[in-house]
Amino acid sequence: NAGVMQNPRHLVRRRGQEARLRCSPMKGHSHVYWYRQLPEEGLKFMVYLQKENIIDESGMPKERFSAEFPKEGPSILRIQQVVRGDSAAYFCASSSQGASSYEQYFGPGTRLTVT
């Protein structure tokens, strides 16, 4: 009974490098959400995707960040040219439906450290 899977669990990147974070939703779930948790701050929504579609990216920084959820394979959150301020925990959640009455379940997160 696999839950939401994320990898890697820990990622260290030097400033200017690229970070790729992967998320496989829970079985039977086709809706994926990415959230970011900065140190000592709350969880903030970044982007909501369904297969091959970005539904809402209102929380995503306009530059350097992108997300995809291809027909086959996991959802990818990509951060180009990372800066120290990108250091955070990035969580993926999935749900079986996009309607607000459906619960979102979180993966273990990827902890990104930018040196």
Place this chain on the structure above:
Amino acid sequence: QKEVEQNSGPLSVPEGAIASLNCTYSDRVSQSFFWYRQYSGKSPELIMSIYSNGDKEDGRFTAQLNKASQYVSLLIRDSQPSDSATYLCAVIAGNEKLTFGTGTRLTIIP
């Protein structure tokens, strides 16, 4: 004004007592309300969801919703040391994204 507000705590409760966690939200069109538990260094874990006014009970947990007052609470009965964690209130208002409060840190004292 923050969209979802919680007292950051820490809230200390003796073992066996009732822990009461509160949350207010600003958007009147909010439809769905959730409580997540997050242990230090771990991911949020869904413990309760509530969609209509009133109480919803699940084991030792009771969620209470009052949409007129824009208020949602979580009661934990017979508190255990393992309940020590940060509790996050989250709301969905007209779209599918969760808006979180900053969380209340709960400590159960043995």
